Amino acid sequence: MLHGLDERTASIYFPVQEGLAKVDEKLRSLAETKTSPVQPLLKYVTDAGGKRVRPAITLLAAQFHSHDPARPTIMASAVELLHLATLIHDDTVDNSPLRRGRATVSNTWSPHVAVLFGDYVFATSATFVCDTQNIRVIRRFSETIMELASGQLMEYFTAFDATHARDIYNDRIYRKTASLFCTASESGAVLGEAPENEVQALRDYGYNVGMAFQVRDDILDFEGDASNLGKPVGSDLLNGVLTLPTIMLMERYPNDDLVQSLFKDRSNEKKLQKVVEVINDSTVLSDCEQVVQDYSNKACKALDALPDCEPKRSLINLAEYITARHR
């Protein structure tokens, strides 16, 4: 069993446990072979653990046809490394002190170092993808980095602005989250020698799982115990970032200016508390859960195009697990 995974995750990852061990080895070896100033930084971020959801999807998506296993493995390593790179920059621009219970790179070294080291990790992930020798996945990978960055920029540029909130939200969470899930899944399928209809089905799966993942995260932001993640409840809203629970609340009570009033008076903790209370007292969060469930159902439905087998059952279980995820 992979180090640090709970029993349910380990059983979902079972068909690709060898591949995931190789991904961990690849990431660890990165920190061991470098003698440059980046070595301690690489060690710090690759030691941090994590659930490895994205590389697991890449490896599972590759299991449907006979193929060279080295290629999905290197791709899965690239996908995880790209995810780590985005966390380094996101934590820097958000001034986050903690990530997975440890000090962030920005906090441990400095924002200066975190920007440049993040660039280094982005580029390293891209060299990994080159080793797949497949131009289609290499290009898709670069496009994904563009989408991830533009998703974060959208969050910044549309803060405190409720215009077209639902459309902007859907576009933004695709870019900042679902895009990488799509690419994880699609690239696994391509490198696993799947025919084009199955590649599209697996891409579709990745899209819907990614959307479910982010909406679930946005629900947790209103439910969570602040002591748990070091983030206050409603922290997105405090930063002017509209997520599904707040958007649904505004859609339901268009004449109520609770949120607008908070946005006009940005640092008012009491007004934030009020919005959080109203959301928790309404059916908004259970309606959001339904949205997550719908995405998860669509993800599983997309897999109808694929033959029944153990990796397919793992992908279905993974979609359900993400849907039910709690902090």
Add this chain to the structure above:
Amino acid sequence: MLHGLDERTASIYFPVQEGLAKVDEKLRSLAETKTSPVQPLLKYVTDAGGKRVRPAITLLAAQFHSHDPARPTIMASAVELLHLATLIHDDTVDNSPLRRGRATVSNTWSPHVAVLFGDYVFATSATFVCDTQNIRVIRRFSETIMELASGQLMEYFTAFDATHARDIYNDRIYRKTASLFCTASESGAVLGEAPENEVQALRDYGYNVGMAFQVRDDILDFEGDASNLGKPVGSDLLNGVLTLPTIMLMERYPNDDLVQSLFKDRSNEKKLQKVVEVINDSTVLSDCEQVVQDYSNKACKALDALPDCEPKRSLINLAEYITARHR
């Protein structure tokens, strides 16, 4: 003639003026086709002009054999875009207010936006390279981004430390500057269908021109008129960054602790002034000029492997022009 170039540069670029116009068009069209939040940012950075030295080298290096001109053109656009991306992040981490006489992205928007937008531009440049369909140059490009980032990190980690200063300096300026010149030249040669010995000769040319370029820049930091670039004379040294003039001074007077004394007392403008004076009163700067000349000679010598023709004469003139460059 390309907009904004002096006569000498325009005459050097003459054999590739059409290609350079296409590079400009490609960069401009990037800002025109996007309707996302990045559009004004793209317009801002692609409007800024610049000498286009790196894309000119890519295009010139491709001129020695018959080839599909679209591929070096897209590569040259990628090289310039990568250069722009590094400037966005460098200005952010250095807190620079100005670049080419205009406010930096970090200063105009915010460091937050500059980090994410820099990521977006890095990734865009990588998608351009994918359009060359050549895995060798795609991989080399990603490695170059790693080198650029690690060069900047080295500058940070070795600041105020004079150990192995000359070796560290040579490694650092290769990474932060010459690496991209190498890649500009090598990729032009590869996409210009040059045989391997010529590819290596052109890579060698790029390396030496890049090293000459950076040493020249480091000389200018001690000569310059502060009003000219908004940077004080000796600004690198003030930040603890040892460049060739200071390193040569320390090598020449190993028992003099002028620099160590400045490093112990970091913000002492008078001590900085003293080091700048001693450097200007000695033969250090003319010895540094000799180093630039040596690199430039090696660059031209590398071209011996190539047939005599107009693009080759342009590359030679470019090496000489960079050597003689003043602010």
